[in-house]
Amino acid sequence: MHENLIRTLLFYARVVGRFNLFYGNNSLAVQSNLIRRGMVLEDTKCLVCQRIDEDGCHLFLKCKSGKEVWKELNMLEIRGKLLQCNGVQEVLDEIWRLDERKCVEIIAMWWIWWNQRNKIREGGEKVAAADLAYRARCLTADCLEFCKPARQDITFLPAKWEPPDAGFLKFNIDGSLKKGNYHGGWGVIVRDEEGHVVSAAAGGADGIHDAFKAELKALEVAIDLASSLGAIRVIFETDALLLMYAMNNPSVDFSPAAAIIEDLKIQCRTWFSKCSIFSCKREVNGVAHEFAKIGALCTTGTMKVWESDVPADIAVLVIGPITCILYIVK
Structure with missing residues (x-):
């Protein structure tokens, strides 16, 4: 150990x-x-x-x-x-x-x-x-x-965002929690195999008691967004390991969030021909994190959606196959 x-x-x-x-x-x-x-x-x-x-x-x-x-x-x-x-x-x-x-x-x-x-x-x-x-x-x-021992034959590269395979859309998601008032935000950014922004969304919600529920809300919105975009091959990427474990667990979930988790599993199997949920390092998920911070400032039920033409007064995205950086313009 x-x-x-x-x-x-x-x-x-x-x-x-x-x-x-x-x-x-x-x-x-x-x-x-x-x-x-x-x-x-x-x-x-x-x-x-x-x-x-x-x-x-x-x-x-x-x-x-x-x-x-x-x-x-x-x-x-x-x-x-x-x-x-x-x-x-x-x-x-x-x-x-x-x-x-x-x-x-x-x-x-x-x-x-x-x-x-x-x-x-x-x-x-x-x-x-x-x-x-x-x-x-x-x-x-x-x-x-x-605590798993690192394999000696693996070369670890600097953390970076990677584009999905051809024909897939990658949804980077993140949740944000305001302590004390059970209000949180979520953020989603969608990119294609060339790293181009397809869509982005942010919003606020009440009843967010912990970080996991904020992440779960972000995934819920991302699945709805993927459906509205007509995507059938999707990748959801999150920096929340607990969410990744919960969604990839083949057994029935018995946590307090079981009803939501099992419903999202069914949606993923029903709506998409191929669907994967991966975890990534927090620095790789920086863009979604910034959108989640915007979402936390929104009132409950308010949802902001941007398509490929993200307004300059909201954000300037520098996105490529290797790096992705979001600069918030005040």
């Missing part, structure tokens, strides 16, 4: 179990530790389930609400084995016996669960167990992909 990932695994495994009893480590800011440090709290109960006092063992293994996440990940049996361990070292030994994916998935789930607990502490809403499990799976996929 990658060295940084190993450090992460060790750190988060270290906070599980009865570490207070075995190592006297009181660094984790659970309720019982805060009381021990002299802080005055009205309640020491678990912030998530509100049942019993919160310590590391309860929060990460015993919590009734957390158990639902273990269930969604099909790891109740593993959880049971960890609960039988006597101390951190046994917990670690049990985890390292698992295959790499399960090992990383547990740590990813703990990371997301700790963040969820902290958001609840700050007055945030509880997130469904299915959603937390989905995020854990996506984070696991990202970690494993990041």
Whole structure:
């Protein structure tokens, strides 16, 4: 595994179990530790389930609400084995016996669960167990992909936008999120095999609670735009790995966005003879990102569409088969 990932695994495994009893480590800011440090709290109960006092063992293994996440990940049996361990070292030994994916998935789930607990502490809403499990799976996929050893026979070229094959249209998409008011924007730019702009669009939408929903909205609009253009061979390119994984997953999606994701999958299969969804580096997707920023400034339901004659007062595009740069004109 990658060295940084190993450090992460060790750190988060270290906070599980009865570490207070075995190592006297009181660094984790659970309720019982805060009381021990002299802080005055009205309640020491678990912030998530509100049942019993919160310590590391309860929060990460015993919590009734957390158990639902273990269930969604099909790891109740593993959880049971960890609960039988006597101390951190046994917990670690049990985890390292698992295959790499399960090992990383547990740590990813703990990371997301700790963040969820902290958001609840700050007055945030509880997130469904299915959603937390989905995020854990996506984070696991990202970690494993990041830690793959690089093939020695590959020469890595500088990041650049590449035109699609002849007969295809490439749709670069991006979403933008304004924190605090659940308003976001999306941007789409369409180019042909010669790098010429066929169309571009930007708009705003409410109900955008996170970055993934903003990216999902951008794809939804891009599919509609492709249909209106009469395109039958399309490539959708995004810098959102989670979106790419969700759309290319042959299994039925069970996340809170499942209905939208499955509907978009059906549209892609129905409307296009060939359809691919790829991910790219963020710098390659710069043009779509700038359009998404324009979209975030639009009111809900407002949509701006440009055809090949993009107005100079909006943007000047320099596009070729190698590079693509967007300059916003104020």
